[in-house]
Amino acid sequence: MSKGPDTKSEHATTGAEHVAAILRDRIVKGELAPLDRIVERRLSAELMVSRTPIREALKLLEADGLIEINLHRGALVSEYRPEEALLLFDVIASLEALAARRVTETMTADVLRQLEDLHGTMLDHHRAGRTNDYFDMNTVIHDFIIKSCANPVLIATHQRLMIRARRGRFLAIMKPERLEQAVTEHEDLMQAFRNGNAQQASEVWETHLRHTGETITEVLTSQSVS
Amino acid sequence: MSKGPDTKSEHATTGAEHVAAILRDRIVKGELAPLDRIVERRLSAELMVSRTPIREALKLLEADGLIEINLHRGALVSEYRPEEALLLFDVIASLEALAARRVTETMTADVLRQLEDLHGTMLDHHRAGRTNDYFDMNTVIHDFIIKSCANPVLIATHQRLMIRARRGRFLAIMKPERLEQAVTEHEDLMQAFRNGNAQQASEVWETHLRHTGETITEVLTSQSVS
DNA sequence: CACAAAAAAATGGCATGCCATTTTCCGGGT
DNA sequence: ACCCGGAAAATGGCATGCCATTTTTTTGTG
Numbered sequence: 305m306s307k308g309p310d311t312k313s314e315h316a317t318t319g320a321e322h323v324a325a326i327l328r329d330r331i332v333k334g335e336l337a338p339l340d341r342i343v344e345r346r347l348s349a350e351l352m353v354s355r356t357p358i359r360e361a362l363k364l365l366e367a368d369g370l371i372e373i374n375l376h377r378g379a380l381v382s383e384y385r386p387e388e389a390l391l392l393f394d395v396i397a398s399l400e401a402l403a404a405r406r407v408t409e410t411m412t413a414d415v416l417r418q419l420e421d422l423h424g425t426m427l428d429h430h431r432a433g434r435t436n437d438y439f440d441m442n443t444v445i446h447d448f449i450i451k452s453c454a455n456p457v458l459i460a461t462h463q464r465l466m467i468r469a470r471r472g473r474f475l476a477i478m479k480p481e482r483l484e485q486a487v488t489e490h491e492d493l494m495q496a497f498r499n500g501n502a503q504q505a506s507e508v509w510e511t512h513l514r515h516t517g518e519t520i521t522e523v524l525t526s527q528s529v530s
Numbered sequence: 531m532s533k534g535p536d537t538k539s540e541h542a543t544t545g546a547e548h549v550a551a552i553l554r555d556r557i558v559k560g561e562l563a564p565l566d567r568i569v570e571r572r573l574s575a576e577l578m579v580s581r582t583p584i585r586e587a588l589k590l591l592e593a594d595g596l597i598e599i600n601l602h603r604g605a606l607v608s609e610y611r612p613e614e615a616l617l618l619f620d621v622i623a624s625l626e627a628l629a630a631r632r633v634t635e636t637m638t639a640d641v642l643r644q645l646e647d648l649h650g651t652m653l654d655h656h657r658a659g660r661t662n663d664y665f666d667m668n669t670v671i672h673d674f675i676i677k678s679c680a681n682p683v684l685i686a687t688h689q690r691l692m693i694r695a696r697r698g699r700f701l702a703i704m705k706p707e708r709l710e711q712a713v714t715e716h717e718d719l720m721q722a723f724r725n726g727n728a729q730q731a732s733e734v735w736e737t738h739l740r741h742t743g744e745t746i747t748e749v750l751t752s753q754s755v756s
Numbered sequence: 757c758a759c760a761a762a763a764a765a766a767t768g769g770c771a772t773g774c775c776a777t778t779t780t781c782c783g784g785g786t
Numbered sequence: 787a788c789c790c791g792g793a794a795a796a797t798g799g800c801a802t803g804c805c806a807t808t809t810t811t812t813t814g815t816g
Contacts, residue, residue, distance in 0.1 A: 317601050318769070320589065344798070354771040356582070359798080360589050363546065367593045369686070375543055376777045376798055390684045394628065458615045461687060498692070516675045544799070570768065580801040585768080602768060602807045 318358035319353055326351070327361060330422050331370050331381055342371060342379040355527045369468050386524040392469045393517020399429060399462045400446065401510035403453035404493065408502035415452055422448060423494050430487055445490070449509075472524070482519050486512065545579055552577070553587060557596050557607055558697050568597060568605040595694050610697045612750040616688075619743020620697045626672065627686045627736035629679035630719065634728035641678055641721060648674060649720050658715055671716070699751070708745050712738065735754035 327347075330336045342362065344355045351358070362379050365371045371379045407415070426441035452460050478486075491510040496505035553573075556562045568588065570581045577584070588605050591597045599605045633641070652667035676688050704712075715738035722731035 320769085338575055343796085345796085355798085356770055356772090360586055363586050364593060367590060369683075373798095378797060379780085388683075390680045394632075394681060394683050395625070395687060398624045398628045399621065402620065406620075455617045455620060457614075457691070458621050461621055461691070465683070465687070544800085569766085571766085581768085582800055582802090598767095603809090604767060 320355035323347070323351060323353065323357050324364045325366055327371060328368070328467060331365075332467065334472060336381050338381050340381045341393045342381065344378070360396040368464060370471075384468075384511035384524070386521045389469065389524055390517050392465055393513055393520065394478040396462065396465050396469060397466070397510045397513035397517065399458055400450065402508045403450050403455075403458060403462070404496075404509035405506040406455065408500060409498055409503040410454065411497060411500060415530045419445070419448065419494065419497060422491060426490065427487070430483075440488075442490075462528055469520075474510070477523055479520060482515070485515065489515070492504050546585035546590070549573070549577060549579065549583050549587035550590045553591055554594070554596060554705075557591075558693065560698055562607050564607050564609040566607045568607065584711065594690060596697075607687050610694075610750070612747045615750055616743050616747045618691055619739055619746065622688065622695060623736045623739035623743065625684055625691070626676065626739050627732040628734035629676050629684060629688070630682065630722075631728045631732035633724055634678040634726060634731040635676055636680065637723060638725060645671070645674065645720065645723060649716060652716065656709075668712075668716075670730070686695060692700070695746075703749055704745060708741070711741065715741070 327336070327342070330359075336342070344358050344362070347358050348355045362371065362373060364372045367380070370382060372382050422441060422445050426438060426445060429438040429441055430488045450459055453459070489508060492508045493505055493512070496502075496508055553562070562568070570584050570588070571585050574575070574581045588599060591606070592599045596608060597605045598608050648667060648671050652664060652671060655661075657662040665693065670753075676685055679685070705746055715734060718734045719731055719738070722734055
């Protein structure tokens with residue numbers, strides 16, 4: 305391997321970003337629960353780096369909305385309430401709807417073919433009951449549409465919101481009827497793609513995302529009550 | 531004022547955020563031009579703080595998209611190309627359209643009255659040719675709608691994007707016919723508000739923002755050619 | 757003079773130490 | 787037992803210094 309410094313999407317370039325990636329991961333996976341305190345010196349010892357990169361990483365997480373930093377009082381993992389999921393998905397739905405619109409408008413045969421492939425694979429997983437594979441393909445499809453919209457601003461904004469939205473592992477806990485509905489909505493989107501109907505694609509996708517937000521909100525609500 | 535915990539407008543919090551605010555201001559005002567290098571030690575001497583808070587501030591600006599930091603090569607003010615304005619406003623338009631929709635859905639007599647007040651004041655300024663006051667009121671109205679949507683995620687996302695969108699002072703350079711069109715679009719929005727027609731409000735506002743983005747793109751293009 | 761190599765300067769990344777503020781804990785008074 | 791006040795510990799904010807990498811300047815050679 306040559307020492308290519310031209311690979312842009314490198315993570316772990318600087319220590320601070322490496323630390324930020326680790327913390328993001330822990331928060332998303334739930335190893336760090338809401339309201340847990342994050343203590344610079346403790347992390348510093350655990351990760352064997354000094355406090356400086358840790359502090360920089362914490363600033364980044366605060367900008368992402370994953371933690372809250374109070375002056376002279378340190379950092380807390382921010383809460384994730386059901387209602388917040390709804391608010392997040394309200395925005396995410398708008399962004400993905402815009403992406404779906406733009407993708408439809410600039411659709412090429414090649415992109416449509418890739419989408420058909422991904423969609424078909426997802427349907428196979430679904431019909432075969434491979435739930436995990438199904439959810440993975442679902443995510444791949446959503447990301448593919450976002451990536452294909454050719455708007456870096458949208459891509460970055462979406463990614464940042466999804467970091468927060470993905471907190472917890474609730475996605476796999478979905479009622480069967482909602483799952484069927486989601487598959488139907490994906491099929492509707494493909495139909496809009498095939499017809500080149502950008503308006504329809506946008507509406508279908510926005511509805512789909514809003515439903516997802518509502519479902520996640522329900523799951524979170526039931527979990528927090530239990 | 532409500533005791534909102536998300537009042538970020540507090541000044542003098544931590545030194546790093548203070549520095550970040552100063553730099554944001556300079557970049558937005560154009561004192562720091564695109565591709566200008568930002569040197570930690572120079573700023574450190576100028577602002578009479580150590581390099582540590584400066585570094586933290588730079589990380590924040592990078593997260594905002596205002597600068598680019600390369601490993602071991604320091605920070606550059608990122609460029610602001612016409613096409614980027616278009617991409618930014620594509621996203622901003624979606625967000626403001628969503629805000630307009632939500633505001634309409636939850637409209638109260640009090641909010642409508644405030645909107646009418648602001649709108650009327652803006653019209654007065656416009657008819658009297660007080661261009662600066664007009665633009666200020668314009669901004670106030672846009673912000674008021676965003677703030678009234680009751681979605682902190684949307685508010686924060688919008689604010690972050692607007693920091694980038696407002697770079698330069700091109701807003702005041704607008705062709706008279708576009709200005710008339712903008713006023714008409716504001717009037718259309720008020721009409722949708724009065725009718726409680728959320729769908730119409732959303733569409734009107736999205737169109738308005740997209741037009742604004744196109745206008746700014748044109749201005750930036752003509753400037754960069756000159 | 758052109759060009760390349762090497763030295764020097766610039767610059768950023770990180771570790772560490774000191775100080776300010778906050779939090780925790782403990783003892784005395786009621 | 788309870789509350790209050792102050793000391794001690796915890797914790798974060800910032801300054802400074804050292805090292806690695808990059809950039810610039812200098813120098814040597816054809």
